Amino acid sequence: MLRSSWRSYLNPVTCEAMSLRETGDCLQKMPLQLAFLCALFSLLLSGPAAAASVSQEGFKAFLGSFRAKAVEKGVRPDVYDAVTRDLTADFSLPDLDIPERAGKQPGQPEFVRTPEQYLSAKYLGDLAGQGRKFYAAHKATLDAIEKAYGIDLHIVLAVWGRETAFGTSNDSTYNALQVLATLSYAGNRKDLFQKNFIYAIRMVQDGVIAARDMKSSWAGAMGLAQFMPEDYYLHAVDMDGDGKKDIWHSVPDALASLANNLHGIGWDRTQPWGLEVRVPASVDCSLGYLDIRKPVSEWAAMGIAPLKGEAFPPETLGWQASLLQPAGVYGPAFLTFQNFQAIREYNKSDLYALFVGDLADRIRGGGGFMRRWDTIVQIPTADVEYMQTRLAALGLYGDTIDGKAGGRTRSAAGAYQKRAGMPQTCWPTKELIAHLKAQEQNAPANVR
Ligand SMILES: [Ca+2]
Numbered sequence: 001m002l003r004s005s006w007r008s009y010l011n012p013v014t015c016e017a018m019s020l021r022e023t024g025d026c027l028q029k030m031p032l033q034l035a036f037l038c039a040l041f042s043l044l045l046s047g048p049a050a051a052a053s054v055s056q057e058g059f060k061a062f063l064g065s066f067r068a069k070a071v072e073k074g075v076r077p078d079v080y081d082a083v084t085r086d087l088t089a090d091f092s093l094p095d096l097d098i099p100e101r102a103g104k105q106p107g108q109p110e111f112v113r114t115p116e117q118y119l120s121a122k123y124l125g126d127l128a129g130q131g132r133k134f135y136a137a138h139k140a141t142l143d144a145i146e147k148a149y150g151i152d153l154h155i156v157l158a159v160w161g162r163e164t165a166f167g168t169s170n171d172s173t174y175n176a177l178q179v180l181a182t183l184s185y186a187g188n189r190k191d192l193f194q195k196n197f198i199y200a201i202r203m204v205q206d207g208v209i210a211a212r213d214m215k216s217s218w219a220g221a222m223g224l225a226q227f228m229p230e231d232y233y234l235h236a237v238d239m240d241g242d243g244k245k246d247i248w249h250s251v252p253d254a255l256a257s258l259a260n261n262l263h264g265i266g267w268d269r270t271q272p273w274g275l276e277v278r279v280p281a282s283v284d285c286s287l288g289y290l291d292i293r294k295p296v297s298e299w300a301a302m303g304i305a306p307l308k309g310e311a312f313p314p315e316t317l318g319w320q321a322s323l324l325q326p327a328g329v330y331g332p333a334f335l336t337f338q339n340f341q342a343i344r345e346y347n348k349s350d351l352y353a354l355f356v357g358d359l360a361d362r363i364r365g366g367g368g369f370m371r372r373w374d375t376i377v378q379i380p381t382a383d384v385e386y387m388q389t390r391l392a393a394l395g396l397y398g399d400t401i402d403g404k405a406g407g408r409t410r411s412a413a414g415a416y417q418k419r420a421g422m423p424q425t426c427w428p429t430k431e432l433i434a435h436l437k438a439q440e441q442n443a444p445a446n447v448r
Contacts, residue, residue, distance in 0.1 A: 054096075056088060058185070062185040063084045067080055079201060083201050084181070090174070093182055095183070095219075111378045115351060116373035121368065128363050131166065138251060141255065150267075151259050152269065154360040154361075155356065156255060156258055157363055160224075160255065164225070172217060175212070175216065176200050177204075179217075180229070184197045193220070199230045200220065202233070208232070224248065224249075225254045225255070225261075235261040236253070237260050240253055265345040265346055268337075271319065273337060273342075273357035274324070274337055275312075275334065276306070276334050277305060278305055278307055285323075285325060285328060286410075286424070287411075288325040288414070292323070293321065295321070296321050308370070323336075324336050324354070324407075327373060328425045328427025329427065330374040330427055331371065332371040340353050340354075379430065383433050384403045387433055388401045397412035410427060413428060416436070420439075
């Protein structure tokens, strides 16, 4: 889906668990191999040649050469010229592909947020309170939206709460045209931003909004629902009937646009997103990965049981479910169903989907996790990357080296622990890192 591809557009490089509002944190880090390649590249180019890579003059030249492409996509030449005449590049933006910066990467954060921090019970509780008030204030609109788009309005509200705290914190301090033009010229994902730069100019041309009023996030996301210009053309709707699709000021328009965007994600109204469960120590935690799906009855046969109630309700036994342990054995565990996958279609992150699912439950009056998070001794990001690199070398891990303990990483850690006869945690621990280091020392050269 276009939306999810945007939401998670950086995931292959750096960020497994991230929404638009979190990209700033995430972008501070760059994979070691990439940083190394960039540094090597800079060295090869040696000095002045590399340093001349981006400039305001270069930006102007880019705008000149990009004109034909924009016109080919339906932008009128006079509109293009008017919009770009006084544009300057903003080289202070994150995520720019600038060789000068490669040698001076600020480095990665030493630690990433733990699941407990990401899923802060206090923040979720506060947002749920806002969400309930919001629901009461806009009940008629929300009911109409639910009817029109067939998506659970609590999920729509929860996504909105997650993205912008119900429109109260959307960080729109930039101008969309300036940031999209800059990222089109010097960003790490030029294709994505060039497409949206053209859509942004189209918005001016179509009279949607004046160029000076196109306030956005640093990445060009606009309005109450933080839509990219392309999202606007694909999903924006006029819910309040004033003839305009106003995602900036109209709550009904913004909410309906979001619901329209979520419409295609495959929500099953007969199922919850998941259930919190207890997992006996005998269960191999490396099975706790989204791609491993089994009927609830099979999980139950392993001794997994719901935390609320004695046993799984009979109607759930045939549902396909995945085991999710966001902090390995050190915190709450869940069986997740199809709707969890649906939320991940919007943003491919387990923690994001868990946040949205729980927030929706809390707005509905339930939610919250029963099992507490254990205190986790945080492993530095560099050590998690080392672990991922070693697990990859050992054939246990095939995903990005990103220093984050995502589902594949946790599962691979558990698989290694099982193979090594260690207690399974499915979470990076000092003991696991030490074991991997010793293993590397002792291994024959061909498996290092
Ligand atoms: Ca409207």
